[in-house]
Amino acid sequence: MSRARNQAVNLFISRLSFYTNKEDLRNMFLPFGNILEARLVNDPKTGRHKGFGFVKFESEIEASNAIKAMNGRIVEGRLIFVEVANPEKEDAGDAR
Helix, strand or coil: CCCCCCCCEEEEEECCCCCCCHHHHHHHHHHHCCEEEEEEEECCCCCCEEEEEEEEECCHHHHHHHHHHHCCCEECCEECEEEECCHHHHHHHHCC
């Protein structure tokens, strides 16, 4: 991560259980720092989330700690992946 240490960082979380809700997502990452936003991306046809979401941390250090701790963990029976979000993934998540 080449951002300034105090700049917000958005993480992309994939392979989430369909039972995970926004509150679960926030609580999953809360131990790592101040969360500015947690959101799941919903399928407009079904109303269910698509199995991925974003968590925005206040700083790079918090985001880095979350990646180290959560990437490759099993949560609700699913192996999740956590990485820094790139603009293409963020834009794809906004398409509704």
